[in-house]
Amino acid sequence: MLEALGLSATGAVVYRAMLDHPGHGVDEIAAQCALSPTQVHDHLDELAGLMLVRASADHPGRMRAIDPEVGLADMLARQEAELAARQARLAASRAAVTRMVADRAEHRATHGEHLLGMDAIHARLEQMGHSTTSEVLSSQPGNQRPEDLTASRPADAKVLARGVTMRTLYQDSTRHQPHVTTYAHWLLSQGSEVRTAPAIPQRMVIVDRAQALVPIDPADNRKGALHVTEPGILHALLDLFEQAWNTAVPLGAAQPDDPATGLTPTERELLRLLGTGLTDDAAGQRLGISSRTVGRHMASIMERLGAASRFEAGIKAAHKGWL
Structure with a gap:
């Protein structure tokens, strides 16, 4: 039990031996504890550092053990003081984080929700993924870069592990891209849904039907994105996604030709x-x-x-x- 106070197991054995035999010297304590005199000296240094032993007034050159009622009580008091200090630092850190989050929210409200550059986009996607509780909808047109999918997997895994529903739209052309189909099948194995269609809406990510991220310029997603929370815009984006989803084909399902025209x-x-x-x-x-x-x-x-x-x-x- 004394290990929790910072005293090693062998140090505790030496301490008990000194309490039981206050007249024993180093050699006698070493023999009693099955230790070498050098090891006993090391543990005496340990006990001195914890203020559990002091120099003996009756036997110069020897150490005496402090009564547990005093020594251990002092150790507990020091541990409690250190714990209180750590808790105070933690509370201060938590308050600083809260202020920073509030400042960022105020900054976004003041400066708008335009996110310029991929770093800003990735940071917002991380934030959205961390806060989602029920559903993530995404439309991912065009070719998907392998490095982007690799970077997305840890965040997607965390979201799916919380039981969040995930539905993803890709274009039919990605069925011929091995890295996309591999990632899509991984999503399916985690309980999410993936569908494809020849043409799908512009790139978008909608979280909990309460916030969305769409590109500022659909022709160049790397220019920046717009973070949307307005109900009217969200409703329009959700309608667009659901219409595309309802006409898309689940990944792995056959894509039958039109029986009337023979067209794919x-x-x-x-x-x-x-x-x-x-x-x-x-x-x-x-x-x-x-x-x-x-x-x-x-x-x-x-x-x-x-x-x-x-x-x-x-x-x-x-x-x-x-x-």
Whole structure:
């Protein structure tokens, strides 16, 4: 029990021997405790440091043990004083953290919720993940960088371990990216849900339906993000997410072609995008595929339509009700 006060187990044995045999010298204590005289001297230094022994007035050169009622009581008093000091420092630290959090909240309220740069975005995502209690919804269009997914796993694991529901939307194109499918299957193994669609809403993260993070510039997510808490904007973002989620396909499920047209979901969305006047590059960016892949899809569609040009393909697709 005395170890809790900072006294070693062997030091306690030496202390008890000195209390039981106040007239014994170092050699006698060593023999009684099965220690060497050098070891006894080391423990006498330990006991002296704890003020449990003092120099003997009757036997010069020897030490005498202080009565436990005095010595141990003094040790307890010192421990209690140190504990009180640590508690005071902890309380001061907690108050400082509380003030810092309040100052940051006031700063955000004063300076707006624009987060500039990836460090600011990552810091806010960490904060949102730490505070979430029920649900995280996210839409992740475009290609996903392996290093970003690797960095996200520890935070996602902590959130999922608390029983938080997580639903994630990726684009169909990511089904051909091994690092994304590996991460998505890990999410599924942790109890979250993952779906894909040819085109999904802009990048967003919605936490507990009470706050969201969206890019300032959807064309360049690294420029910064906007932290949203206004109910009206959140409601619109939630509607957008749910509409996309309801038409997306669970990861691992087959993506059947349209029985009426034979078009894949990606081909149908590509026709719709090109029909609005987007270029191959722009349509490819929306679908998360390259312009070369867009060209291959269009060549396949033109062959099925028996069209010699894209213009002719557009007319025939419209007549067939594909657009």
